[in-house]
Amino acid sequence: xxxxxxxxxxxxxxxxxxxxxxxxxxxxxxxxxxxxxxxxxxxxxxxxxxxxxxxxxxxxxxxxxxxxxxxxxxxxxxxxxxxxxxxxxxxxxxxxxxxxxxxxxxxxxxxxxxxxxxxxxxxxxxxxxxxxxxxxxxxxxxxxxxxxxxxxxxxxxxxxxxxxxxxxxxxxxxxxxxxxxxxxxxxxxxxxxxxxxxxxxxxxxxxxxxxxxxxxxxxxxxxxxxxxxxxxxxxxxxxxxxxxxxxxxxxxxxxxxxxxxxxxxxxxxxxxxxxxxxxxxxxxxxxxxxxxxxxxxxxxxxxxxxxxxxxxxxxxxxxxxxxxxxxxxxxxxxxxxxxxxxxxxxxxxxxxxxxxxxxxxxxxxxxxxxxxxxxxxxxxxxxxxxxxxxxxxxxxxxxxxxxxxxxxxxxxxxxxxxxxxxxxxxxxxxxxxxxxxxxxxxxxxxxxxxxxxxxxxxxxxxxxxxx
Amino acid sequence: xxxxxxxxxxxxxxxxxxxxxxxxxxxxxxxxxxxxxxxxxxxxxxxxxxxxxxxxxxxxxxxxxxxxxxxxxxxxxxxxxxxxxxxxxxxxxxxxxxxxxxxxxxxxxxxxxxxxxxxxxxxxxxxxxxxxxxxxxxxxxxxxxxxxxxxxxxxxxxxxxxxxxxxxxxxxxxxxxxxxxxxxxxxxxxxxxxxxxxxxxxxxxxxxxxxxxxxxxxxxxxxxxxxxxxxxxxxxxxxxxxxxxxxxxxxxxxxxxxxxxxxxxxxxxxxxxxxxxxxxxxxxxxxxxxxxxxxxxxxxxxxxxxxxxxxxxxxxxxxxxxxxxxxxxxxxxxxxxxxxxxxxxxxxxxxxxxxxxxxxxxxxxxxxxxxxxxxxxxxxxxxxxxxxxxxxxxxxxxxxxxxxxxxxxxxxxxxxxxxxxxxxxxxxxxxxxxxxxxxxxxxxxxxxxxxxxxxxxxxxxxxxxxx
Numbered sequence: 001x002x003x004x005x006x007x008x009x010x011x012x013x014x015x016x017x018x019x020x021x022x023x024x025x026x027x028x029x030x031x032x033x034x035x036x037x038x039x040x041x042x043x044x045x046x047x048x049x050x051x052x053x054x055x056x057x058x059x060x061x062x063x064x065x066x067x068x069x070x071x072x073x074x075x076x077x078x079x080x081x082x083x084x085x086x087x088x089x090x091x092x093x094x095x096x097x098x099x100x101x102x103x104x105x106x107x108x109x110x111x112x113x114x115x116x117x118x119x120x121x122x123x124x125x126x127x128x129x130x131x132x133x134x135x136x137x138x139x140x141x142x143x144x145x146x147x148x149x150x151x152x153x154x155x156x157x158x159x160x161x162x163x164x165x166x167x168x169x170x171x172x173x174x175x176x177x178x179x180x181x182x183x184x185x186x187x188x189x190x191x192x193x194x195x196x197x198x199x200x201x202x203x204x205x206x207x208x209x210x211x212x213x214x215x216x217x218x219x220x221x222x223x224x225x226x227x228x229x230x231x232x233x234x235x236x237x238x239x240x241x242x243x244x245x246x247x248x249x250x251x252x253x254x255x256x257x258x259x260x261x262x263x264x265x266x267x268x269x270x271x272x273x274x275x276x277x278x279x280x281x282x283x284x285x286x287x288x289x290x291x292x293x294x295x296x297x298x299x300x301x302x303x304x305x306x307x308x309x310x311x312x313x314x315x316x317x318x319x320x321x322x323x324x325x326x327x328x329x330x331x332x333x334x335x336x337x338x339x340x341x342x343x344x345x346x347x348x349x350x351x352x353x354x355x356x357x358x359x360x361x362x363x364x365x366x367x368x369x370x371x372x373x374x375x376x377x378x379x380x381x382x383x384x385x386x387x388x389x390x391x392x393x394x395x396x397x398x399x400x401x402x403x404x405x406x407x408x409x410x411x412x413x414x415x416x417x418x419x420x421x422x423x424x425x426x427x428x429x430x431x432x433x434x435x436x437x438x439x440x441x442x443x444x445x446x447x448x449x450x451x452x453x454x455x456x457x458x459x460x461x462x463x464x465x466x467x
Numbered sequence: 468x469x470x471x472x473x474x475x476x477x478x479x480x481x482x483x484x485x486x487x488x489x490x491x492x493x494x495x496x497x498x499x500x501x502x503x504x505x506x507x508x509x510x511x512x513x514x515x516x517x518x519x520x521x522x523x524x525x526x527x528x529x530x531x532x533x534x535x536x537x538x539x540x541x542x543x544x545x546x547x548x549x550x551x552x553x554x555x556x557x558x559x560x561x562x563x564x565x566x567x568x569x570x571x572x573x574x575x576x577x578x579x580x581x582x583x584x585x586x587x588x589x590x591x592x593x594x595x596x597x598x599x600x601x602x603x604x605x606x607x608x609x610x611x612x613x614x615x616x617x618x619x620x621x622x623x624x625x626x627x628x629x630x631x632x633x634x635x636x637x638x639x640x641x642x643x644x645x646x647x648x649x650x651x652x653x654x655x656x657x658x659x660x661x662x663x664x665x666x667x668x669x670x671x672x673x674x675x676x677x678x679x680x681x682x683x684x685x686x687x688x689x690x691x692x693x694x695x696x697x698x699x700x701x702x703x704x705x706x707x708x709x710x711x712x713x714x715x716x717x718x719x720x721x722x723x724x725x726x727x728x729x730x731x732x733x734x735x736x737x738x739x740x741x742x743x744x745x746x747x748x749x750x751x752x753x754x755x756x757x758x759x760x761x762x763x764x765x766x767x768x769x770x771x772x773x774x775x776x777x778x779x780x781x782x783x784x785x786x787x788x789x790x791x792x793x794x795x796x797x798x799x800x801x802x803x804x805x806x807x808x809x810x811x812x813x814x815x816x817x818x819x820x821x822x823x824x825x826x827x828x829x830x831x832x833x834x835x836x837x838x839x840x841x842x843x844x845x846x847x848x849x850x851x852x853x854x855x856x857x858x859x860x861x862x863x864x865x866x867x868x869x870x871x872x873x874x875x876x877x878x879x880x881x882x883x884x885x886x887x888x889x890x891x892x893x894x895x896x897x898x899x900x901x902x903x904x905x906x907x908x909x910x911x912x913x914x915x916x917x918x919x920x921x922x923x924x925x926x927x928x929x930x931x932x933x934x
Contacts, residue, residue, distance in 0.1 A: 103705055103814040104845075150652050159652065162629070175905050184844040185617050185626065185810045185886035187665055188894070188901040189928045190910045194661030198654055215709070238570055242593075242682070288753055343652045347570040377651040378571075419652035427655070434655040438642050442916060443657045449912040461656045 002042035002087060006063045010045060010087070013055040018093070020044040029090050030082040032075040033135075034426060036396075041068065041082035046093045050168060050176065050207035056089060057205070058174040060455045068457055069201035071143030072114065074135035076339060077424030079147065079200040079460050086458075089205065091142050097121050098208075105213045106165055106182055111142025111206045115149075118211070127213040130157035134329045142206040148198035150420035152326070155376035156247040157214065159420070161197045166210035169196050171203065172451025182210040195446065200422050201457040203450040217247060221284040222321040223293065225300065225309040226274025231350045232305040233278050237376060239305075240280055243296050244289065248281040249376030250325045256370045257324065259331050266323045272308035278375070279325050328372050335385040336392060337370070338399035342410050343379040343419035352413050353380060359405045360384065364398065379419040382406065407433040423461045431462060469509035469554060473530045477512060477554070480522040485560070487511040496557050497535075497549040499542040500602075501893060503863075508535065508549035513560045517635060517643065517674035523556060524672070525641040527922045535924055536668035538610030539581065541602035543806060544891030546614065546667040546927050553925075556672065558609050564588050565675075572680045573632055573649055578609025578673045582616075585678070594680040597624035601796045609673040615665035617887035619793070622843035623714040624681065626887070628664045633677035636663050638670065639918025649677040662913065667889050668924040670917040684714060688751040689788040690760065692767065692776040693741025698817045699772040700745050704843060706772075707747055710763050711756065715748040716843030717792045723837045724791065726798045733790045739775035745842070746792050748785075795839050802852040803859060804837070805866035809877050810846040810886035819880045820847060826872045827851065831865065846886040849873065874900040890928045898929060 011019045020029070021043045030039025042065075047053045060067050068082040070090040082088045091112035099108030105127055109118060115129075115136035122129040131144065133151030143149075145167070149160045157163075166182040179193035180186055196204050227233050237249050254275050260266050269277070284290045293311065300306040312318040344352045353371070360369055366387055373380040384402065386395040407417050411433040418427045418434070431440060444462060447454075458464045478486045487496070488510045497506025509532075514520045527534050533553040540547050549555045558579035566575030572594055576585060582596075582603035589596040598611065600618030610616075612634070616627045624630075633649040646660035647653055663671050694700050704716055721742050727733050736744070751757045760778065767773040779785040811819045820838070827836055833854055840847040851869065853862040874884050878900040885894045885901070898907060911929060914921075925931040 101812070101814045103701065104812045106812070148654055148658075150654075154652065158629075161658075162625075171909075177906055177909070178903065179906070181881045182812045183810055183883050183886075184813070185621065185841070185846045186883040186901070187615055187617075187885045187887050187889045188883055188898060189665075189890055189907075190662055190670075190913060191615075191628075191665055192906060192909060195657055197658070199657055203657075215712070234570065245682070286753060286755055343650055345568070345571045345573070345649045346651070347568045374652070379652045414648045416650050416653040416655055418654045419650075420654050422654045423656055431655060434653070436645065439644055439646070439659060440656075442638075442644070442659060445916040446657060446913065449909060449916065 002063070002065050002085065006065065007043055010043065010056070010059055013059060014045060014047055014052050018046040029070055029088045032073045032078060032080045034076060034078045034081065036426060037078055037081045037083040039082060040085060041088045042085050044088040044090055046090050048093045050170065053089065053170045053205055053207050054174045054176060057170055057172065057455060060087065061174065061453050064453065065455070066458050067455055069142065069146065069205050071111065071140030072135065072138040074139045075143065075147065075424060076341070076421040077418065077426045079422050079424030079457070080143065081425060084459070091140060094207070100125065104182065106210050107213060108208065108210050109141045110208060111140060113141045115139045115141065115144060122213045123216065126216060128216040129163070129211065130214050131160050131163060134326055141209055141211070145197055145206050145209055146199065146201050147420070147422040150374070150377070150379070152248050152250060152374065154374060155249050156245065161194070163212045164193065164197055164209060165212045167193045167196055167206060168208035169204035169206055172453060172456045177204065200424060200460050202447060202461055203456065205456065217283050219284045220247065220281055220318060221290065221293070222279060222281045222312045222318050223297065223309055224269040224321050224324060225278045225297065226270070226272055226307045227276045227278060227305060228274065228307055230276050230353055233276060233375060234350055235303065236278055236300050236305050239296050239300055243292050244282045246280055246282050246376065248279065250279040250373070251375040252277050252325055252328060252372035253370060255368060256328050256372050259370070260324055260327055263327070263331060266327065267320055269310050269321060269324060270308045274307050277324070279321060325372065332370055332383055332385060336395065337383040337385050338396065340382040340403070340406055341379070341419050341421040342382065342406065342415055342417060343377065344413045344415035346376070346378040348413050349375060349378055349380070352409065352415065355409050356382065356406055359409065360402060364402065403430070410434065425460060428460070428462055469530070469532050469552065473532065474510055477510065477523070477526055480526060481512060481514055481519050485513040485515070496537055496555045499540045499545060499547045501543055501545045501548065503893060504545055504548045504550040506549060507552060508555045509552045511555040511557055513557050515560045517637065520556065520637045520672055520674050521641045521643060524637055524639065524922060527554065528641065528920050531920065532922070533925050534922055536609065536613065536672050538578065538607030539602065539605040541606045542610065542614065542891060543808070543888040544885065544893045546889050546891030546924070547610065548892060551926070558607060561674070567592065571649065573677050574680060575675065575677050576608045577675060578607060580608045582606045582608065582611060589680045590683065593683060595683040596630070596678065597681050598627050598630060601793055608676055608678070612664055612673050612676055613666065613668050614889040617841070617844070617846070619715050619717060619841065621841060622716050623712065628661070630679045631660065631664055631676060632679050634660045634663055634673060635675035636671035637674055639920060639923045644671065667891060667927050669914060669928055670923065672923065684750050686751045687714065687748055687785060688757065688760070689746060689748045689779045689785050690764065690776055691736040691788050691791060692745045692764065693737065693739055693774045694743045694745060694772060695741065695774055697743050697820055700743055700842060701817055702770065703745055703767050703772050706763050706767055710759050711749045713747055713749050713843065715746065717746040717840070718842040719744050719792055719795060719839035720837060722835060723795050723839050726837065727791055727794055730794070730798060733794060734787055736777045736788060736791060737775045741774050744791070746788060792839065799837055799850055799852060803862065804850040804852050805863065807849040807870070807873055808846070808886050808888040809849065809873065809882055809884060810844065811880045811882035813843070813845040815880050816842060816845055816847070819876065819882065822876050823849065823873055826876065827869060831869065870897070877901070892927060895927070895929055
């Protein structure tokens with residue numbers, strides 16, 4: 001733990017009230033959505049300016065204090081957890097949108113801007129921030145960048161990376177780097193900006209971001225289609241992708257749907273029970289597009305790939321269809337799910353899912369497995385629900401065994417052990433399933449370039465060398 | 468120069484005939500389109516496999532031989548020039564498309580695949596590779612990645628970076644890194660792939676790339692609009708961007724048009740003489756879109772932003788309108804142009820161009836200045852043509868003075884001194900106008916991570932430490 005004299009010095013760097021050490025704050029700011037690690041920070045500091053962030057990092061270097069960046073704390077891999085006496089740097093007070101340019105369609109955000117706040121700002125200006133996901137009501141821009149957040153519109157709009165036009169970061173030495181300055185084109189050496197996106201705060205803290213906005217989508221229309229088996233989902237994706245510019249292509253299993261319907265507040269899409277469901281979305285720019293979608297649907301039915309389906313005819317129906325998919329994560333959270341967030345290239349998805357499903361159901365027939373995910377991107381969320389009779393520790397221990405088998409399959413398929421949730425602490429010991437020893441060595445060397453004293457979020461992505 | 472015994476060892480690594488030392492080959496492979504530096508390589512080696520590339524790099528490490536990667540040699544900054552006795556590694560024999568997946572819409576290319584070959588392959592498969600530029604008939608995929616090539620469709624499709632789903636690179640130690648493996652989503656630590664894109668072969672040589680393809684555009688339609696002044700171009704861009712998904716928004720000046728018309732093989736777009744012209748393109752997916760375009764055109768005329776215009780009604784007309792812009796670079800190349808490739812954020816373009824134009828025309832009233840570029844991306848090509856009476860050396864010396872003033876303005880506008888042409892040797896001494904000393908120090912440290920012995924393309928982007 002950081003000692004009192006050192007913390008007293010920290011208080012001189014920001015308004016003293018902005019250093020918190022009360023147990024409730026330490027508890028709240030020390031954790032994320034994983035809840036695997038008991039939070040144990042020494043203190044929480046809330047800077048208001050990028051100069052204060054620099055001062056904090058320099059202070060941390062002087063006293064060898066580890067810093068953990070903290071945004072909306074909606075992470076699912078423990079990247080924002082302070083479990084070892086670190087000082088949490090929370091960006092809640094740096095939460096302003098400080099610039100907007102209609103011609104460039106760009107917006108300058110402080111790191112604590114909440115995703116939904118940014119989306120609303122874009123909408124007020126007739127534009128659109130297209131990165132969207134279940135936790136957008138509390139996740140912050142800095143955290144989105146740190147994890148390269150993906151979500152439900154990646155098939156059309158890409159990850160957060162695509163929308164970052166400029167970054168100001170404070171590195172591990174307290175140096176401020178202004179990267180790319182909002183330019184579309186800039187071929188002046190290595191694009192360092194890209195390194196900080198998805199680096200989980202281990203190379204630098206994002207203190208300002210210039211994000212690009214897009215024109216608002218027009219007349220978004222969703223279809224939910226029921227398929228007779230998992231394998232039929234892929235030709236359905238292929239058929240629609242050949243005809244329409246999809247803005248989303250998601251899937252979920254009947255078990256997932258059952259949990260949603262059990263809530264009682266979301267209507268069933270249609271009567272026919274199906275083992276799997278695809279949710280797709282597109283802009284129905286005119287009648288022709290909607291007709292094309294219906295014709296493609298009919299062709300899929302003729303081919304036997306689709307058993308039943310529905311297309312939204314109103315904004316309300318659109319929202320209701322989306323609830324079938326978007327409420328899943330929160331709905332099953334009450335069953336203490338063990339979550340895996342894995343990906344392979346889209347073409348490999350059917351064989352991959354079949355292998356994993358076989359392993360899990362063979363060894364754990366008593367576990368309920370709920371599949372869903374962003375199948376248009378090859379990203380599957382495998383959720384194993386805790387049986388009521390098992391206690392949490394025993395359940396997680398058994399899941400850890402499954403984990404290894406799952407990751408061995410991921411490795412064989414050249415996939416990713418973490419498609420969009422990051423590595424943090426939870427996936428760190430499994431990193432080698434997706435990255436080679438040579439790559440991991442390069443990453444550590446790059447870490448040493450930007451953070452020579454190992455001040456920034458140590459122990460995340462890889463174990464610290466001296467642990 | 469590399470000595471004979473060392474070269475003899477190199478010959479054992481590849482078929483001996485694949486090491487060239489004849490003067491014609493040294494001349495041809497030692498240079499790019501810049502022609503500023505007399506080529507002086509020791510030898511040219513043409514590997515056939517990635518294992519041979521690894522062997523060559525290890526050989527270079529053993530003997531401290533500098534290597535210069537060579538693709539289509541269409542670069543405009545001297546990044547592929549071997550002027551100091553280096554060995555050129557040319558990828559001409561690694562020119563196969565070795566994989567294709569229709570579901571993933573991805574294609575696996577060796578680095579020597581020519582851009583047009585890739586575009587044609589995509590087309591044969593009903594798809595589209597959207598990175599396109601004047602030199603696509605000879606530029607190679609490896610070089611495109613090394614410079615993060617942009618071109619004429621960036622406003623819709625982005626730079627080469629957006630299309631690279633996976634990379635195999637050989638680093639400066641001969642290590643093979645397989646980066647991202649074609650995945651859409653992969654949040655497992657630093658995205659090292661991004662570092663190699665735009666690194667001009669200074670961190671590693673690309674030996675294989677998985678590129679994403681897009682659905683083919685439908686019924687592409689172009690408009691050429693004449694404006695009364697430069698400032699009117701921006702509201703025209705804004706008006707069209709609010710209505711249509713543009714696939715291109717280019718501009719050129721009357722002086723550029725005059726050079727094109729003087730060729731005699733390209734028809735004038737319309738009679739009205741205008742000081743500036745915008746060329747925009749969109750998919751006319753249906754009549755409604757075309758009507759919207761015409762209505763926007765009329766609104767621009769009413770506002771006084773546009774004096775005259777034309778919209779393509781056929782594939783032939785589309786091609787002819789594009790020639791007005793695409794033939795520019797080659798057409799003015801006969802006047803020994805001094806080229807600058809600069810960018811700022813789009814909103815700053817008018818003020819920025821005005822300042823630069825003022826400086827150039829004030830100090831060099833005898834120079835003909837031809838402006839054109841990708842204005843939808845904030846990317847301006849400033850071409851100063853050599854007056855017939857000046858010799859080349861005197862002309863370039865005077866341009867170097869202009870250069871500094873131009874770059875001081877670029878710096879003041881937080882722009883890029885090289886929007887899409889890279890740094891190479893030509894821009895290397897000006898890098899500090901766009902990147903801070905701290906950034907440059909980080910870049911050098913990263914170079915040391917991947918290429919500790921300084922084997923790969925030394926002296927490009929920044930001067931070697933021991934020169």
